[in-house]
Amino acid sequence: MAQKDSNWERELLTNLATDYMRDQRRQRRWKIAYRLLILVFILISLFTFSPRRSMDDALRSKPHTALIDIEGPIFSKSPANADDIAASLKEAYKDKGTTGILLRINSPGGSPVQANFIYNELRRQKKAHPSIPIYAVCTDMCASAAYYIAAGSDKIFADPSSLVGSIGVIYNGFGFVDTLHKLGIERRMLTAGVNKGFLDPFSPMDDQQKMKLLSMLDSVHQEFINKVKAGRGKRLHDNPDLFSGLFWTGQQAKSMGLVDDLMSPGQVARDIIGAEKTIDYTSGGSFFEKMAKRFGAEVGVSLGTLLGLGSPLT
Template sequence: MRRFLNRLLPKSMRSEAVTIPVIRLHGAIMAGGSQFRPTLSLAATAGVIEKAFSHADAPAVAISINSPGGSPVQSRLIYKRIRDLAAEKNKTVLVFVEDVAASGGYMIAVAGDEIIADPSSIVGSIGVVSASFGFTDLLKKVGVERRIYTAGKNKAVLDPFRPEKKEDVERLKALQLEVHETFIDLVKDRRGSRLKDDPDLFTGLFWTGKKGLELGLVDALGDMRQVLKDRFGPKTRLQVVSPPRGFFARRLGFLGGRAPSDLAADAAGGLFDAAEERALWSRFGL
């Protein structure tokens, strides 16, 4: 409505302020999540992403990223949705890194035409990691016998209650290498000649924003407000895009009459999500 009314005014009276929609993508990247601990996934972010790109008069969309990574699939899906809409709507995408854009967080960051970080931001960690626990000795100590029945000899691969097998680990590593190659190809395609020829670039190491600038992982150092005002004028307005109406009600379970047992299951799932998310953040000292 503001833009419509602005067009009705004589040119001399029109506001020259540019409005830039801002998306905040903060948190670990995981499919699903819970009502008690929302996470980043395509399902959780598609609404705000599409809403931001629907601002017809905006020359760009700004994305604030603060994520230690998580699911490579969800990371790539979010990345692709951003790039698809940028092409469809002919928008420039400016990504601003806060504390960290690492692993899957950096995969989303390369959706930006430019990546701007704080000198002390953490960027990179272009690699793939899998983690689990082994409980074989624990079962012996408490006198519990593991019983598992499968159809298909590989159905119980890497079962945490059975001894680890060399061939199972080798298969997992082969899968990780394929995912890693996809990640590397995506970064090379987006960053191109801006990347420096450094042997550690794709080893999973991570750096500060300052070092990331030297390596070509980011394009500049700065903060969102100042960069956007320098780019589009001192009257530039930043408009944070909120989730579609009803999002928080659905997430908190106020709609739909959910049973107490479902809420209890979500609460338990939230504890596991919290532990996994805490492990992701702790890798970067956060």
């Protein structure tokens, strides 16, 4: 009986050891496969960069529309920011084949500072390259800071259903004074400087501070208005709500002079700029995001290049 128990234990240990070794080999194979996959990815990147660069150079030397996307909120740390857009503009103007620049905008707005930086850069580049027009095309939304940017272009286009405008400035905040009282919490804030606790949410709103904030908002709003007037000029129509913060459809915006015409990005590239071939100059994104974008479009771009075609817009 003892011999049988010993054999059973030995067989169990042998099976466990065998299973363990099998699992180890399986994990090792997966590790090797994973590392090989990374190596292949790196090698493909290295080997495709040079041919792609030469193909891109060949395509960029031919007449084309330079596309720059302004997508999402506009802030210094967002994908749509002044530094990246300025870099995109610089890259687009550097290529001899750039016939025109198309800003494809889909944004609810953002920082007036970032918008002003971009607006000023557009005006500077237009002055330096008067023969290369800059057109803004509003897709789903071109509001607030996004329209601020669009106003710096030569012409603005939109879809009839685009949301355009919102020429205003907003501040959002909350007050929790009554909440603290109900919870039995005493606010203890000490400051050196009478306005150091400006807009503290746990203190009652001070009338003088409120007036100061409204004055600041009015100043930023007036700067926004001035830039829109400078960019649009006599194309703007008199309307009491024009600078009230309201927004309109593309069709309505056209009747107010906020938009020049109703066209898609593809129509503008083809019919206005006269270069249906497009090259995307949008900067930004991490290395892996850029690589994913490259591999995702690799086949289409390569075939288009070989056939002498750019990437057509819709």
